[in-house]
């Protein structure tokens with residue numbers, strides 16, 4: 001079933017352009033997003049939403065954090081992202097105009113299932129984003145948006161993650177259309193951008209050899225830091241999680257702006273730091289701030305691995321390695337920037353002789369609380 005691939009994870013990483021394309025399929029009508037499952041949920045019900053809470057665990061929760069930026073920007077509805085297991089034990093405020101969106105690849109994660117049940121019992125509506133047809137969480141929800149990424153076998157989630165983010169963008173654009181919070185022209189612009197993402201992921205996959213060299217070079221590294229800002233922040237968290245899961249290396253993701261409030265104390269000569277650099281065009285206000293973060297840690301001896309847009313020359317004087325991603329509008333950059341981080345964790349685990357599909361102590365689907 002692995003085909004010619006060395007692992008299911010390698011296969012699934014390579015399938016990411018198709019995963020995104022399959023999630024988009026049948027949900028774009030001309031220049032607008034129309035998700036049939038949301039049409040069935042009801043335009044009135046969508047118009048009534050005053051607040052959104054996203055519940056998920058692990059990688060799926062980072063997809064939720066990326067989705068928050070898009071939903072808030074396009075719909076102006078406030079979004080909170082909560083770990084499923086923290087959510088229901090703190091007596092959360094839930095009303096009939098709260099929509100709970102659960103995200104789960106398996107659709108069986110007990111913590112997330114219990115959060116959905118709790119929310120519906122409290123009177124909230126629940127929509128699930130799920131990759132597994134007929135799973136328990138979608139059955140316990142008012143509506144489901146399936147990601148159609150195909151079966152994911154490797155324990156560490158990859159193609160399901162990019163499909164989850166894509167589903168959240170579709171949700172946000174559908175909602176924005178129904179509520180009239182985006183102009184038709186703005187909606188059309190996002191649709192074109194979204195349709196271009198699968199090809200851009202395919203281009204990003206071509207960076208594999210750069211990442212491979214890096215992983216071989218770093219095979220005895222003891223700790224790795226990841227920095228990001230805006231939608232790059234959850235990607236930094238995901239990069240760190242992947243490295244913990246697969247290569248058993250201590251890894252932490254930080255918001256780049258938080259660096260000076262503590263984490264910079266960790267920087268010592270030779271410390272590898274991955275930095276997800278925002279686009280100098282699309283995020284002109286954030287790009288110089290992240291470049292200056294890079295300068296600060298470089299001056300303290302950090303070894304910088306920058307994930308930066310093609311043509312971004314500002315990073316060149318300070319980065320030891322630059323991994324290039326194609327140009328994309330800022331909200332869509334996570335779908336590209338995460339790819340080298342997945343490959344890095346996979347290659348480093350391989351260099352250490354570890355089983356990338358079945359990391360120790362982990363299960364694909366955790367059906368206990």
Ligand code: BG6
Nearest residue numbers: 057058059060104105106109157
């Ligand atoms: C963890 C898996 O146990 O569950 C992660 O190891 C996954 O890879 C998380 O992100 C959530 O799983 P699911 O199926 O709810 O998306």
